[in-house]
Amino acid sequence: MDTYSLSHLDALESASIHIMREVAAEFQHPVLLFSGGKDSLCMLRIAEKAFRPAKLPFPVMHIDTGHNFPEVIEFRDRLIGSMGEHLIVRGVEDAISNGIAVETADGDVSRNRLQIPTLLAALEEFKFDAAFGGGRRDEEKARAKERIYSFRDSFGQWDPKNQRPELWNLFNGKIFSGENIRVFPISDWTELDVWQYIEREKMEIPNIYFSHQRDVFFRDGQWLSTGPYMSPKSNETVENRTVRFRTIGDMVCTGAIESTATSVADIIDEIAVFRVSERGGRADDRFSETAMEDRKKEGYF
Amino acid sequence: MQADIENDSNSPQIELLRFSTCGSVDDGKSTLIGRLLYDSKSLFEDQLEALERSSRLTGDADINLANLTDGLRAEREQGITIDVAYRYYATPKRKFIVADTPGHTQYTRNMVTGASTANLAVILIDARHGIIEQSRRHSFLASLLGIPHLVLCVNKMDLVEFSQDRFEEIRSEFEQFSTLLDIRDITYFPVSALNGDNVVELSGNMPWYKGPPLLQFLENVHIANDRNFAYPRLPVQWVIRPRSDEFHDFRAYSGQIASGVFRVGDDVIVLPSGRRSKIKEIKQFEDSVPLAYTPMSVAVVLEDQIDVSRGDVIVTTDSIPYVTNEIEAMVCWMHDQPMLSGRKYEIKHTSRSTKAIVNELMYRVNINTLGEDYRAVSLALNEIGRVRIRTQQPMIFDEYRKNRNMGAFILIDEATHATVGAGMICEPAKEIPMPQYDGYVI
Numbered sequence: 001m002d003t004y005s006l007s008h009l010d011a012l013e014s015a016s017i018h019i020m021r022e023v024a025a026e027f028q029h030p031v032l033l034f035s036g037g038k039d040s041l042c043m044l045r046i047a048e049k050a051f052r053p054a055k056l057p058f059p060v061m062h063i064d065t066g067h068n069f070p071e072v073i074e075f076r077d078r079l080i081g082s083m084g085e086h087l088i089v090r091g092v093e094d095a096i097s098n099g100i101a102v103e104t105a106d107g108d109v110s111r112n113r114l115q116i117p118t119l120l121a122a123l124e125e126f127k128f129d130a131a132f133g134g135g136r137r138d139e140e141k142a143r144a145k146e147r148i149y150s151f152r153d154s155f156g157q158w159d160p161k162n163q164r165p166e167l168w169n170l171f172n173g174k175i176f177s178g179e180n181i182r183v184f185p186i187s188d189w190t191e192l193d194v195w196q197y198i199e200r201e202k203m204e205i206p207n208i209y210f211s212h213q214r215d216v217f218f219r220d221g222q223w224l225s226t227g228p229y230m231s232p233k234s235n236e237t238v239e240n241r242t243v244r245f246r247t248i249g250d251m252v253c254t255g256a257i258e259s260t261a262t263s264v265a266d267i268i269d270e271i272a273v274f275r276v277s278e279r280g281g282r283a284d285d286r287f288s289e290t291a292m293e294d295r296k297k298e299g300y301f
Numbered sequence: 302m303q304a305d306i307e308n309d310s311n312s313p314q315i316e317l318l319r320f321s322t323c324g325s326v327d328d329g330k331s332t333l334i335g336r337l338l339y340d341s342k343s344l345f346e347d348q349l350e351a352l353e354r355s356s357r358l359t360g361d362a363d364i365n366l367a368n369l370t371d372g373l374r375a376e377r378e379q380g381i382t383i384d385v386a387y388r389y390y391a392t393p394k395r396k397f398i399v400a401d402t403p404g405h406t407q408y409t410r411n412m413v414t415g416a417s418t419a420n421l422a423v424i425l426i427d428a429r430h431g432i433i434e435q436s437r438r439h440s441f442l443a444s445l446l447g448i449p450h451l452v453l454c455v456n457k458m459d460l461v462e463f464s465q466d467r468f469e470e471i472r473s474e475f476e477q478f479s480t481l482l483d484i485r486d487i488t489y490f491p492v493s494a495l496n497g498d499n500v501v502e503l504s505g506n507m508p509w510y511k512g513p514p515l516l517q518f519l520e521n522v523h524i525a526n527d528r529n530f531a532y533p534r535l536p537v538q539w540v541i542r543p544r545s546d547e548f549h550d551f552r553a554y555s556g557q558i559a560s561g562v563f564r565v566g567d568d569v570i571v572l573p574s575g576r577r578s579k580i581k582e583i584k585q586f587e588d589s590v591p592l593a594y595t596p597m598s599v600a601v602v603l604e605d606q607i608d609v610s611r612g613d614v615i616v617t618t619d620s621i622p623y624v625t626n627e628i629e630a631m632v633c634w635m636h637d638q639p640m641l642s643g644r645k646y647e648i649k650h651t652s653r654s655t656k657a658i659v660n661e662l663m664y665r666v667n668i669n670t671l672g673e674d675y676r677a678v679s680l681a682l683n684e685i686g687r688v689r690i691r692t693q694q695p696m697i698f699d700e701y702r703k704n705r706n707m708g709a710f711i712l713i714d715e716a717t718h719a720t721v722g723a724g725m726i727c728e729p730a731k732e733i734p735m736p737q738y739d740g741y742v743i
Contacts, residue, residue, distance in 0.1 A: 004525065004528070004530055004562065004594045004595075005316065005525045006316075006317075006596070006597070007314040007315065007316070008315050008316060008317040008395075008396040010597070011316075011317045011596065012317070013598075014557060014596055014597050014598040015557075015596070015598075017557070017598035018538070018556075018557040018598055021538040021539040021555060021556070021598075022538060022652070024539055025538055025539050025611050025652070048586065049585070049586040049598075050539075050555070050598070051539075051541060052541075052586060052587070053541070053543045053545070053547070053548050053551065054541050054542060054543040054544075054545075054548075055543070137387045137389070138388075138389045144386040144387055144388065145384045145385065145386050145387075163384075164719065164720045165385075165410060165411070165413075165414045165635050165720050165723070166414065166720075167413070167414050167417040167418075167709065167711055167720075167723045168417045168418060168705070168706070168709045168711075169418075169557070169706070170649050170650070170709065170710065170711045172649065172711060172713050172718070172720045174647070174713055174718035175718065176718065187387075188387070188389070188398055190389045190391070190396075192391065193396070
């Protein structure tokens with residue numbers, strides 16, 4: 001054992017803190033995008049570690065699809081409230097009624113695509129020039145080449161061929177007015193790292209990550225939750241099962257998995273033997289081989 | 302940070318190893334990474350299914366492990382890797398971050414990018430072709446970027462009948478070449494990435510090979526002492542000032558320790574101002590720690606109310622970096638617009654940004670022969686040369702060779718904001734009188 005060794009979680013955390021402080025120092029109006037999911041919770045914890053005992057030097061913003069799990073919304077409000085930080089919520093519903101976003105004809109497809117115009121409008125509204133996102137490179141092929149500072153032109157577009165090289169821990173934060181960047185401070189974390197960190201930090205997480213009884217029906221290889229935005233077709237039967245969610249997103253497309261995990265430790269044990277990747281449970285990634293790449297080009301975070 | 306450590310079975314104290322892979326298109330680099338992921342069971346079923354699906358699309362008989370890493374559509378269409386892709390896998394002993402970089406000359410900049418954060422470089426050599434120009438170039442770049450450990454994988458051993466003679470021939474040729482390099486630790490592996498020989502398990506096809514399989518080596522290679530613990534340096538990123546009732550006069554200087562160890566009570570100097578103080582407290586979030594070391598992110602409270610701001614560097618009085626306006630550095634050019642002597646750029650080094658002029662291109666390196674061309678007047682994309690740079694504000698640095706974090710910089714084009722150059726400081730440009738701080742001559 002070396003005297004000055006550092007565990008992988010400590011090394012990852014330190015690098016993420018460094019990224020957040022660089023952005024706070026070099027950008028005019030950063031914002032932290034928060035969904036209530038495990039990745040954004042880790043970002044929030046890292047932000048606290050970077051700036052306490054002062055307040056965070058940026059607000060927290062949730063782009064609400066309007067199809068979120070009510071448990072998550074309740075959790076979000078309670079958590080941010082107890083931290084005394086500033087929460088901004090901008091909804092896809094509003095964007096639809098303002099005509100900024102247009103819903104597709106097939107009603108039950110995910111609203112992830114509609115988050116794009118909503119997010120862009122919110123960035124514009126508050127003149128945010130840097131937005132922290134919880135994206136990780138291990139999630140999907142197209143993310144493997146994503147930069148930590150991901151540049152967007154004034155249309156919010158991502159050009160995979162025209163990204164700046166990132167060397168050492170030296171980030172080039174120069175932008176022209178009207179441009180903005182997405183910053184991914186936990187790019188180098190994996191799903192397992194995230195859970196190990198949540199466990200180590202004893203962080204509270206939304207209860208739907210843990211096993212519970214829920215009315216679900218089976219579609220496209222996954223269990224979907226019944227609810228106000230989602231109902232089974234005539235050939236699909238509703239069953240009450242013991243499930244939990246591995247990712248938290250739009251209710252319409254986030255599949256539950258059958259699980260009896262009731263603690264973070266259980267979840268970590270479960271992940272260790274999983275044979276399907278995290279995004280294997282998200283219908284919106286299945287459209288095509290390059291689904292994520294296409295969505296990112298449009299400005300998806 | 303020690304206070305945080307808990308011996309919890311689910312959060313093992315494993316180390317992080319970053320390595321880069323360099324190889325030419327057909328060396329089987331992507332296949333090797335695919336093999337490491339596949340055999341260490343870091344692949345999920347849906348990723349495997351997607352792989353099988355795309356193998357069917359391209360008509361390959363077997364699963365093409367390279368499809369795992371060649372992510373972007375353009376790459377799949379052209380069958381080459383055009384950017385740096387990062388891959389993650391873990392074993393019970395280590396977490397690995399792999400920077401997968403392309404091998405062509407025209408992608409030197411990607412190789413430099415991938416190598417900049419690596420502890421170790423894996424270089425692939427096709428056993429049939431032996432050491433070629435590209436192998437030498439990759440090794441030179443690994444050496445230039447200060448990667449402490451080099452792993453030479455002689456791949457496709459199955460295509461040379463697993464011949465020990467062929468392996469030894471390649472090894473001795475490389476050993477001869479490597480005397481030109483600045484790399485302490487070089488290890489050789491005979492492998493077949495396609496079939497998995499000596500990658501995760503020892504191969505029955507090469508009973509003459511007495512070393513460990515590649516993965517076992519990667520799990521155990523000693524990296525903790527590669528960091529510089531001799532020069533305490535804290536580049537200040539952000540000043541924490543709560544201005545609340547509870548923390549009315551609280552002021553902490555936060556940053557990631559670039560090198561060395563800091564202890565509470567250490568006598569420190571803040572550069573470039575030269576003001577002196579003592580460390581009162583080292584904070585990591587809510588914890589107060591007695592000491593902290595690179596690469597921890599910390600916040601330091603000083604005994605005295607002195608002026609410290611972003612870009613300043615806190616150092617201890619017993620080891621002081623250079624503070625000068627003129628440096629000599631090796632620069633790798635990253636942009637289509639060539640580097641020209643006399644042009645102004647912005648330079649970012651540690652948490653400091655200032656303006657810089659490239660005064661002189663001293664020579665350009667032929668990265669294939671390592672020859673130096675003193676007649677060169679500019680550096681084009683992917684070219685490397687030694688330059689003399691003058692900066693508006695003083696640079697606070699160590700030689701890159703001794704201290705990577707305090708010797709690395711990037712050059713930014715002021716007009717386009719593009720990152721155009723990656724630099725490694727060799728030394729101060731000339732003998733200039735060094736400033737003195739309270740009797741300390743630096």
